[in-house]
Amino acid sequence: MAIHKSLFASLLICLLFQISHGATKERLFSDLEKGALEVTAKPSREGVLDAGIDKLSITWKLSSTATKEAEFTTIKVKLCYAPVSQVDRPWRKTENELFKDKSCPHKIITRAYDKSPQSFEYTLERDIPTGTYFVRAYAVDAKDHEVAFGQSTNEAKSTNLFSVQAISGRHKSLDIASVCFSVFSVLALLVFFVNEKRKAKIEQSK
């Protein structure tokens, strides 16, 4: 019981730290300035892209309609899920509260804000899952709060989307090891079984 009490207490302390860390994040996505940046994302080839191999050519520049430009200190470019990849997957849900939003989990690059048009050649990481994506760039102020954004697709997230096929994660060496261990397991059991049956028969005939 005492062990359990101290476990519970230490759990509480750890978690209180976590909670207080994220306590004040009530900032909403709908408050951000839309279309402040013009973002394009061009895949290196047609069709479904392969994670770990294919690239995206990403460019972003200040849009003529932007008003909060003075606050921009950093630009965070992220890979976001298109609605079709969010269906029946609540862990990728779009939420208005920024700290809860899970639709843009993959970081592409973070750069200090520069007035001139920027570009970046992004090789799709090997842990990108299979899905349909677009690119979004958040403009962040000095307090690390998002103030504006721009994305490579329209507001309904239906245009300029691209698909990615994830790596399988399989490897021949794994497959071989798997088969070897399996065979060993079954064989070992059989050997024991047959051996004991034989010993019991010998016992009986004595």
Next chain:
Amino acid sequence: MASNEEGSIGTSLHGVTAKEHVFSFSADASSQVVPSNDPTSKFALPVDSEHRAKVFNPLSFAKPHMRAFHLGWISFFTCFISTFAAAPLVPIIRDNLDLTKTDIGNAGVASVSGAIFSRLAMGAVCDLLGARYGTAFSLMLTAPMVFTMSFATGPVGYLAVRFMIGFCLATFVSCQYWTSVMFNGKIIGLVNGCAGGWGDMGGGVTQLLMPMVFHVIKLAGATPFMAWRIAFFVPGFLQVVMGILVLTFGQDLPDGNLSTLQKSGQVSKDKFSKVFWFAVKNYRTWILFVLYGFSMGIELTINNVISGYFFDRFNLKLQTAGIVAASFGMANFFARPFGGYASDVAARLFGMRGRLWILWIFQTVGALFCIWLGRANSLPIAILAMILFSIGTQAACGALFGVAPFVSRRSLGLISGLTGAGGNFGSGLTQLLFFSTSRFSTAEGLSLMGAMAVLCTLPVAFIHFPQWGSMFLRPSRDGERSKEEYYYSSEWTEDEKRQGLHEGSIKFAENSRSERSRKIALADFPTQETGSQTVV
């Protein structure tokens, strides 16, 4: 019969005649002399007439009793690790295999469904081949399934592999069976509670172990999508090692291995059809099936959903969610043995009726806290509710296996199997109803599951033993039906009784008189004396 001579040493299935009792009450000096070939002296622990240990010493590894205990619970622990190894890694797996919530939910159902059948089969396997081979089969034939996880590429493969790995939960039955033949009825609640509880801890340990192994493999240079596959080799390897240990160091029965005892005529082989029929015919089996479905069943469901619940609802990191999820399973370390112990204490005071009340109380309280867990909106309250829920439910599991060994002697293995299968059935059902669709949020699902558990615990009031009573009814007043011997020998036909095949059950019946409440046991004392004197 020659086999009777051998049988007089006392084995769990073919025992001595009632004559032995004369010695225990007689003051004759000659009976005080312990024969030089007294077989009970070769055991490290004190044993009863069936050579089952009367004392439980968890720090010992002496053969055969404590060794069987440790091999049994560790095997079961390993299987729990394998079955729920995927759960804490789901956030990675769902990205690699492109799974939807429905896919994950279905795989969760599949992971516990396989064991419905394997637990049933295991009861029969134990009765026929012995607990050692039951355990070893389960461990070593499902280890290949664990290794096969490295081949999965999509939702279908994932579901198929989790389904097949789930078969290994049959070790629960072989473990409980093994302890039931090795330990005396007076302490069986505690022993089964410890074995079951420490084994169930595997469901908690895996939530810590797998993310840790995954992390280490990633540090060694593998990509996440390959690292989780390599991580699965760890539980698979553990299973193979345990299987070999069980076969090398274990022993089926206190007196030896089943095949040796059977061939030398000390243990008679029973007919499977009879064993099956008497298990199925007994209505208590089915009530236990439902009850266990809503204690162990919801525990298995929680093992699959709780990590994801804390990760998604309270926005915890993967490791933190794993720690919280682990503490649910780890409570098993003391909660389930406590349930078994409480059952034993209640039996000492109130007999079997006490055991039944304890079972109902623990299970209902646990279910109420489950309802609270689903409704908790803040993290500390949710954790508190979860911990209280885990204690209640796991204690109920322990208390249930304080009752199960008394439901039948002949079909003990199969009833353990059926009850165990009920646990998995309950888990599959609750996951299917509440956690596989978008109809309920996970939080709503938890509360609904708790409510269903409260309802499905009520049938315990209907378990009635003529010799001991039930929750609300007294034992039968009828002179014949109120005897334990009547209940346990009614599992044998007249023909079989004439052949003396039921003598193991009579032995057990005499040892089970401990399930009478203290008041009744004391009042009956004169009749016991007269009973044995009549035999003389």
